[in-house]
Amino acid sequence: MKLFSTKGGVTEVAPRLADEEAEVQGLVEAHMEAMLGVRFLASEYSTGPVHGGRIDSLGLDENGAPAIVEYKRATDPGVINQGLFYMSWLVDHRDAFRRLVRDRLGREAAAAVLWSAPRLICVAGDFTRYDIHAVREQRHLIDLVRYRIFGDDHFGLETIASGGGGQASPKAWRRRGPASEQRASGPDKVTAELAAAADEVLLGLGEGITKVENQTYIAYQRLQNFACLVPRKARLLVYLKASPAKVDLIPGFTRDVTGLGHQGTGNLEVQLRSVRDVERAQELFRMSYAAA
Incomplete structure (x- = not known):
């Protein structure tokens, strides 16, 4: 450089x-x-x-x-x-x-x-x-x-x-979720499919991306976390490092969670309810990857 x-x-x-x-x-x-x-x-x-x-x-x-x-x-x-x-x-x-x-x-x-x-x-x-x-x-x-x-x-x-690191896969959420989800009802098939689609996009952003499974989320890391997947019933929450101030927030899709307690890391929340939402979120994923 x-x-x-x-x-x-x-x-x-x-x-x-x-x-x-x-x-x-x-x-x-x-x-x-x-x-x-x-x-x-x-x-x-x-x-x-x-x-x-x-x-x-x-x-x-x-x-x-x-x-x-x-x-x-x-x-x-x-x-x-x-x-x-x-x-x-x-x-x-x-x-x-x-x-x-x-x-x-x-x-x-x-x-x-x-x-x-x-x-x-x-x-x-x-x-x-x-x-x-x-x-x-x-x-x-x-x-x-x-x-x-x-x-x-x-x-x-x-x-x-x-x-290095583990190979935690969101596809496994069909069978088991992170610890907190196991104690609750567990993520459903829709959530697991959304997680698999998001996983493919996030890993495709560049080389050297590692995944770490916490008790409540899966983090995608490039030295620092740039995305965290948190399963919910019939939807998937993704927390990104991208700045909410640089994004046109859309109610029901993106939200500024700065200062609000939540699982995972990042101040921009993206709510995924369909594979189309995963496609809409790709530019936000790239912004977060670049910021990490």
Whole structure:
């Protein structure tokens, strides 16, 4: 990506790497939720004298999943293996992580940690083609994010590759829904068919899209969530990251839910009642994907 200043003509703003890894880490940790969709929990977290490691950053993502963030100033072929080493430790020390979440975010957040989808986010100056291939072969949720610094005031992040994670499918809602739906009446055939149609469109928006099944929704993720499917009787609710202020809201189809409690993430609600509604929503899906 090239960045140009248009003041007094057109001048390219040359990208650069940080002088030290700590510069990148400090900036991301100070704004982690805005940059990565992850709530910051701890920096340089010690894994104890036996394991002998120190996790750069620990956080909780917007689906309630544990997130490890590792930083490298430039290219480091060992960053993925290092992160997986820490992820293995984290999964084996769930109680320690729950205590950390409880102390920082409260008991409710600690009780709802999503252990089925722990994440590793690697932020580095660049990655090798072997790193990108390794991520696509992994069963763990891994995001490779390249950073660049432009001038004195601009910091860029670009997702190079994402991979891993479960293969939760809305088609399964014909047989079972998320936990809350199982306790209720469960989604019907119409809802399942709408979810399958939406799933096909959402996955077709680009590469590196992962799906995470929460107790009450399925999230489509491109580093951050860009769509969440929530089943209801005879309809499907989709929550998008697209800004409601940039959309002509249509009663019964789209709604601004900013500040309103709801399942999933995103401030734009789209109500799908037919396959035609899925077709109408495609541009909104693309807007949300671009915003994530």
